[in-house]
Amino acid sequence: MHYDFRKIEKDWQDFWAKNETFKAENNSDKPKYYVLDMFPYPSGAGLHVGHPLGYIASDIYARYKRHKGFNVLHPQGYDSFGLPAEQYAIQTGQHPAITTEANIKTYRRQLDQLGFSFDWSREVRTSDPQYYKWTQWIFIQLFNSWYNKTSDKAEAIDSLVAIFEAEGNVNVQAVCDEDIAQFSAADWKAFSAKEKQEILLKYRLTYLAESEVNWCPALGTVLANDEIVNGVSERGGHPVVRKKMTQWSMRITAYAQRLLDGLNTVDWPQPLKDSQTNWIGRSEGAEVEFALKGSEHKIAVFTTRPDTIFGVSFMTLAPEHELVTKITTPEQKAEVEAYIEATAKRSERERMADVKTISGVFTGAYAEHPFTKEPIPVWIGDYVLAGYGTGAVMSVPCGDQRDYDFAKHFNIPIPNIFEGVDISEEAFADKATTVIANSDFLNGLGYKEATSKAIAELEKLGVGTGKVNYRLRDAVFSRQRYWGEPFPVYYVDGMPQMIAAEYLPIKLPEVDKYLPTETGEPPLGNAAVWAWDTEKNEVVANDKIDNKTVFPLELNTMPGWAGSSQYFNRYMDPHNENEIFSKEAIDYWQDVDLYIGGSEHATGHLLYSRFWQKFMFDLGLVPKDEFAKKLINQGMITGTSAFVYKVAYEVSTIVDGGYDEKEISDFQSKVISDNPVFVSKNVRDKIVSCDKAEFKNLTESVKQVTNRIGEKLTEKFPKTQVEIRLWTGRSFDMPLHADVSFVNASDELDVEAFKNWREEYKNAQFITEEDGTFKVSREVEKMSKSKYNVVNPDAICEEYGADSLRLYEMFLGPLEQSKPWNTAGITGVHSFLKKLWRLYHSGPEGAFEVSEAEPSKDSYKTLHKTIKKVEEDIENFSFNTSVSTFMIAVNELSSQKCNSRAVLEPMAILVSPYAPHIAEELWSKLGHEGSIATVAFPKFEEKYLVESSKEYPVSFNGKMRFKLELPLDLSKDEIEAAVMAHEKTQQQLQGRTPKKVIVVPGKIVNIVG
């Protein structure tokens, strides 16, 4: 009976599907365990071997937890809204839903073939109206909420209205827009309905506001900060410019502190926490108001160094700062305006690429120092960002390098306010050693004391206050896209109105074009049926819009992260039509116990999800304010590209025979490209290292090719004479990617396959190694189509099986680390599975046979040390080492010729999380009914590992020289005596007397001297 993995794997996958083996129940006596993968975007390319790495790890953990008696929730779904399907739709007119559906089919087939224990009955798709109904619902909840700083949580907007009615907004501690005028209860009552709505918008957790956004003209949409990399769009690399637009925003800044604090309560990777911490960017300092000379305007600045306030020698405003036009003096007006215009023209990208250039303009205005009353010139400069803090800084050149550079450049004085520090070359920014001088009441103080003293004095004067500032901005939530969630929003008199939850979902309308409209409106502007009838409560044709009962609907759609920000909770009760999830479901499952996914989501998905979770927590909808207890970032699997070296040679015409020059040169280049010459790696290396002999050989080898080219040319242009030369030096060859599927484990190229790969390689010549093989050189790169190093799991499953693939992906190395893929190594784990199979098939002609006999002591020992190690490894997510452990166990059991049921049954269970198909097959052959999935994990028993003796390594001066087997119950002195009496010890010492003998019982003996 050979190991027929194709049949076994198919059979068990069918069995699991038919019996719904992995279906999780929402109530159970068992303890719950929730294992979640970041759900995939179903791209057209399907999966490559890098994608399932995390899924395999989480599947092993989920299966292990089932063996350990847990009720495991292990769902999977699709993040199926997204740009690629829409881009494809724009190009082909194909509806994104159709492409998406087809891609999902491929994904599902590929996932199924890997034997994952997903509960597919709970599948969600973000683009399914029954799913995005609840995304729209959460949006409405956010709209109907405000953030009360006093209770430090989100509350219903009604409670804010009640406060306004009772006392206006004077005492409300809310997270809101900055530009809100104060009003009394009477004022509030006197406001029109529209005015009230406008004011409330400034408080809502999702709000419509004119905000500066990252506009990408090429994509025709707004991008979030984390969708921009180095000033260009992450997808496509298009330029991004700043632009003011009316957009939905999420008031995530309300949660900045809680998002920071929450990081201390979760077991997430430190780098991920660090990157969220940096993204939120908390800084403590003070906000200080500077009065302007001869003006009622005041400039507010944020500073982290209020202790250096006496070092201020100028102020700098962002060019976009609203005060700039108001305070600029007539003499400076022209220069300031020119500067503002020049800055606006420079794209964000240019500004970033060019951080060294110092530029700025004096406004002519002077502020007044709050303590000294000295005049301070006010400048504008583009090194100050409008979006951070107040968009203005008090410049302290002696304490900040950028201020220092600016001051030097414009010859502004640099007063020194530090005790014993030389600032003639650069600014001094070391807080730890700061001693303040020349600063009135701050003299002699260190950073900390001076800071609190300065804040206290500013507060006394009523011109400053201690403040915490965050880098985190509110998140823009509108996209000018088709393939995303529509907003449940219509507009009355320009004010947004929410559609009542009972009429959700508001489904995406049909459009004939997926591009923006000719008037520049988002793609939904193309929809003919996209208006809201407030009487019928349904979406109706646009021509019915009368702005009395039928109103226009929102044309933007939600961003990519909307659908993924609560999906983990929806899995708990995915088919609930009345609620986002039932109370029973959320109370039972609580939160995700283990979340596995890529680190690229650190500041996107993982921050927004935490925000929504905290919001849902405030509303009392979820019991935990962090949704995932533990998170692991799986490392990337990189590709091992194969390179062949193409020899560069040149044909030059010696006698041209009077033909048309272009005709000849065109023909020559065609001949050259049709007759490529490739050189094997080692030969190439010799040539590059200037091996003259090899270079000569190479020339010889190329000769036959060149002769043929010569013939061809003479055939066509009889009067021509050509010379063929090889290039020399560094550029003598050109590395080209070869498809990795043509290369075997020894880096040898399948020359025939390569020739058939492309038309232009048909006549390729190969200069081989001495043994006649052609070798490629290899390099680790990102796995990508364009590098021809993508390995498809389908092919691996076909040749070696899913169990082999699962084991091999784990065997490659630690889960979190990035590591290169090399298909060659899979034979190791594959033959391990065959050896495992053989353990259970020791009968004649490989028939299944296990004995009921008591296993040997050694076999018991092998089994129990394996149980111990595998259990530890899984708990530590060290899956690579447990694969090694299995190999050792099978090697040992094979040499022990062990075929006892008492050992082989537990072995099957141990292997089952890693290689579930073979485990199921062996389990059923062992005579069990049903799946192995929930059989109890074997229990480790120490007694089988108890040893009576130890092979001590005996070291001399720390170097191990020989080993000595001694009973474990010897005392230190007895061990020392035994070692000293040994002949090899005397041989090593050569008559010397050891200075010292270190004996660590059970470990080591070290003799010094």
Add this chain to the structure above:
RNA sequence: GCUCGAGUGGUGGAAUUGGUAGACACGUUGGACUUAAAAUCCAAUGGACAUUAGUCCGUACGGGUUCAAGUCCCGUCUCGAGUACCA
């Protein structure tokens, strides 16, 4: 620039609290079986020297602590990831 992570054979990688460096596998070499190939099995495999016994050197580099360092401390270099005028 700043923050974080990592440097171990030809390759992927092992190595509890400091205690036998290189487990396990790939590759390579030799052998068995076979007409042959595949598959399978056996042996060797960090480097240098040595007939053997064995000796020396080895965990990026330079120091240090220790009976003992891949592991701890100080400094340097290289690579990778994130971030970038954040006041």
